Amino acid sequence: MxxxxxxxxxxxxxxxxxxxxxxxxxxxxxxxxxxxxxxxxxxxxxxxxxxxxxxxxxxxxxxxxxxxxxxxxxxxxxxxxxxxxxxxxxxxxxxxxxxxxxxxxxxxxxxxxxxxxxxxxxxxxENDKRASNFESTLNYLQKIDLQSEDIEVVNLPFNTSVSDFGTALFENQFVFASTRGTGKNYRWNDQPFLELFVVSKTNDGVFENLQKFNDNLNTKFHESSVAFMPDGNRMFFTRNNFFKSQFKRDKAGVNRLQLYSAQKTETGGWKNIKSVHFNDQSYSVAHPTINAKGDKLIFASDMPGTVGLSDLYIVDINEDGTLGVPENLGNVINTEAKETFPFINENGDLYFSSNGFSGLGGLDVYRILDFQNRLEKKQPFIVENVGKPINSPKDDFAYYENLKTREGYFSSNRPGGKGDDDIYWFKIPDCAQNLAGKVLDKKTNELLNGAKVQLLNANGDVVTEQLVGENAVYSFNVLDCETTYLIRASKDSYETSEERIITSVNRRDSIGLDMPLIKDEVAITEGTNLREAFDLNPIYFDLDKANIRPDAEIELQKIIAVLNKYPDMKIDVKSHTDSRATTGYNKNLSNQRNKSTMSYLVKTGGIDAKRITGKGYGESELINKCADGVPCTEEEHQLNRRSDFIIIKM
Known part of the structure; x- marks a missing residue:
């Protein structure tokens, strides 16, 4: 060749x-x-x-x-x-x-x-929420570890080798979606279309009587993600855009997911299946959840106005079961990626899955504690990753919990499962919040070893107590969630201090609270400033006035008490202003206030005038940077508006 x-x-x-x-x-x-x-x-x-x-x-x-x-x-x-x-x-x-x-x-x-x-x-x-989330949580792995809990997750026995996900409780039964059917395969994943199934759980933890949920709801296309009204008489569920035997596609030929409602019949079946009014063949609406009052429904959608691939929306549920106008939950929750599978528990905490925040990989489960209350009060949301083992490097979604039985469920395609997506169970651990801090001298920050710290309930009964060691640290690990406690610290020669706290709804919170104590015995001698020794509050005067105000009287009565305790003591009263206004004005004003202060000690306190000297210093002895022209806060200026009481003879 x-x-x-x-x-x-x-x-x-x-x-x-x-x-x-x-x-x-x-x-x-x-x-x-x-x-x-x-x-x-x-x-x-x-x-x-x-x-x-x-x-x-x-x-x-x-x-x-x-x-x-x-x-x-x-x-x-x-x-x-x-x-x-x-x-x-x-x-x-x-x-x-x-x-x-x-x-x-x-x-x-x-x-x-x-x-x-x-x-x-x-x-x-630019201006991408996913990027800003990443930049603001560069230590996200450490934060996730802190949120993680030592709990066991159990793969439920009714999972199959195909996709099973999305548990919801209804009349002591679990309703979930599965591709275990025998119908036509869905070409996206080459598995049968999703259908709704139900399984009962006995008191001894056995699952039995697995069957299709309802023939009226299941069609030859997808059904999944159900939510029931609190009275159990109405439900909302996800289905392909297939209604009244019509299979509808958008302009690109894609059949979208839609949200439907159904009414419970007297015999326990479901009827009156209706498409919600904001469904549209050009976008998807899916994965409903309903709050405990039954007046709000939250769902996922890519309808117009959506930030990312899918956003979370909220809508009012009217008394007749119809829905109001959906409202996007905003860009604190929604990112340019996917937010989906919302769930709101009895306390109003919102859980959802997202791949737009810094997580472990795939869809992670996130939560906003006290979501409903914060929404009503227009307070900011705090989005938290729920941590391991609920989250993994794979997709973790469809979170659901029952606070009455302290049980939770979620779905995941993590390794070690039985199939594609599996449903997992876990026991919600009891609340075990931690409270810790140090006992120290308020003035010197000296650690006060040997101090006693008591944890009391709201009625003042002692729950437990500790004597702090050389590091002056106390720690209590027995705090319940959403509970009021009193923390009382005491030590010889110091005033007893008490603080009231209300623990959060987060079962893994760690609360830091130092307990500064004020010395009950103060050493004084010639040159001691009684303002500093007794931690006096400022002697306030009204603007451009020199008369003694009622709140200032309390502080001056403390000076009178010291002078009465030591009859031979003589003091020099030094009055100061801040730097605002002219030097001459401030000098004159401080002199007037100085005379008013000394007059009060003599006329009201009965102190011999020969024991008191004093004058005004205006702005000449500032104790910080706040001179003329230097920008300062009101609090910084206030530090200069003071009266000193210097012992000149004991």
Whole structure:
């Protein structure tokens, strides 16, 4: 065979191979745009494994695994993408790929590398909540460890090898979603469509009587995520946009999730299935939860006005069961990523899942304690990661808890489960808040070893007590949640001090409270400033006035008591002003106030005038930086408006 013939065959083979790969890529693009991610990954992977490289190929291959929740593979191909010169040289490169790569790296617990790409994402974006969350919580792993609890999570026995998630309690039964059915497979994950199932739990912890929840609710498409009104007579649930036998798609051909309501029948069935009024075929509405009063419903949606892939919304539930106008819960909760699966407990605490905050990877469960009360009072929300073991590097979602039985549930696709998504159970631990602090001298900050610290209940009964050691530290680990306590510290030669605290709803709070004590015996001699020795409050005067106010009388009565205790004592009263106003004005004002102070000691206190001298010093003896022209706070200026009582003879 001639050399030219060999070259011709090789050339034809390469042309044929290139044509075949282009054909496969065209088919992959079609499948990709049609959301058939399982098929796409097979096709793209075959092309990439033959050594073909391109920004578009790696983007789509990474996305296929990312959106199909195969994060280890997504991390691999996004990593290949980041290594392409063509990607790094692209103008206006989409920073979303940095974010997705960082998220994928977390699922393989490569947090150091993930943080590197989150920093790249942060540098490439402006006004992105995910970036600001990351920058404000660079120590997020340590914070998550502090929130983590030593609890056991149990994989429930009715989980299967396919997807099971989303528990809700109804009449002592668990209602959940599962793909264990036998109907047509859903091409996103190649499993049957979700249906609602119910299982009973006996008093001895056995699960039995597993069956489909209700034939009227289950269709041949998806049903999931239920919420029941407090009286149990109405429910809301998630379903594909399939109503009255019509399967509706948006302009891109996507069938969205919708929210429906149903009424309970006298025989325990469900009827009057209705689409809520703000459903629309152009966006999804899903995953409802209802508060204890039954007047608020919270759900996830990507409706117009949504910040990210999906946001949390709240809506009023009217007395007739209809819903009001949805309101976005705002950008403290919602990020440019996904917020979903909300749950509000009996106390009004809100739990939800998100991949937009700094977490362990995938969807993590977050909470806002006292959410409902804060919402009503328009107080700021504090979003907290609930920590391990509820959260993991994988997806953790559909949190649910029953505070009466102290049991909780969540769903996860973590390793070690029975299938895709599994439902896990855990026992909510009792509240075990910690209170700790030091006992010290208020004036000198000296540690007061040997002081006694008592923990008392709201009625004043002693719960427990401690004598502090050389480090002067006390610690109590028996505090209940949402409970009032008194903390009392005492020591010889010091005034007893008492503080009242109300513990939070957070069962793992650690409260720090130092107990400063005031010396009950003060050593005084010639040169002692009685203002400092007895920690007197400032002798206040009204603006431009020199008469003694009632609150100042209390402080002057303390001086009178000292003078009466030591009849031979003589003092010099020195009155001062701050630097505001002119020097001459301040000198005159301080003289007037000095005369008023001495007059009060003589006329009201009965002190011999020969025992008292004094004058005003205006602004000439400032005790801080607050001279003319120096910006100072009102509190800083106040420190200079003082009267000193100096012992000049004992």
């Amino acid at each position: 001639t050399k030219n013939r060999i070259i011709t065959i090789v050339f034809c083979f390469l042309v044929s191979l290139g044509y075949a790969q282009k054909k496969k890529l065209r088919h992959a693009n079609y499948a990709y745009n049609d959301f058939s991610y399982v098929k796409t990954s097979d096709i793209l992977l075959e092309v990439a494994n033959k050594g073909y490289k391109s920004v578009d190929l790696y983007k789509k291959l990474g996305n296929s695994f990312y959106f199909n929740n195969k994060m280890e593979d997504a991390a691999k191909w996004y990593g290949e993408l980041m290594g392409l010169d063509d990607f790094n040289l692209e103008a206006n490169n989409d920073p979303e790929y940095y974010y997705r790569y960082a998220q994928a790296l977390k699922t393989v617990e490569n947090y150091e590398e993930s943080d590197k790409w989150m920093r790249k994402f942060s540098e490439s974006t």
